Amino acid sequence: MAANAFNNSTLTDVRTDRVCLDCDKLLTEASDAIRRHTGDMTVGMFLIHRGDLTEEARQDFRARLVASFRDAQSSWDAYRRHLMDHGILPELS
Numbered sequence: 810m811a812a813n814a815f816n817n818s819t820l821t822d823v824r825t826d827r828v829c830l831d832c833d834k835l836l837t838e839a840s841d842a843i844r845r846h847t848g849d850m851t852v853g854m855f856l857i858h859r860g861d862l863t864e865e866a867r868q869d870f871r872a873r874l875v876a877s878f879r880d881a882q883s884s885w886d887a888y889r890r891h892l893m894d895h896g897i898l899p900e901l902s
């Protein structure tokens with residue numbers, strides 16, 4: 810019943826004329842940024858488990874992880890705002 814309510818209130822409101830080329834561009838940017846962060850995190854976990862990182866290298870890697878996370882978050886937020894502008898997603902409460 811909950812799934813039907815979701816479908817009726819949300820999915821039927823998404824019409825093809827309410828999306829644009831920027832939707833695809835922003836989603837691709839967000840996906841790519843999340844993928845880059847995933848790669849950084851995967852390498853980070855490997856290096857930590859290997860256990861031979863110097864403190865300086867650990868700090869450098871941490872800065873890289875934070876930067877790729879923020880980039881992914883920013884890209885995702887831009888995509889979310891764009892969908893809100895279309896009226897596809899509700900405004901955050």
Ligand SMILES: [Zn+2]
Nearest residue numbers: 828829831832
């Ligand atoms: Zn759009």
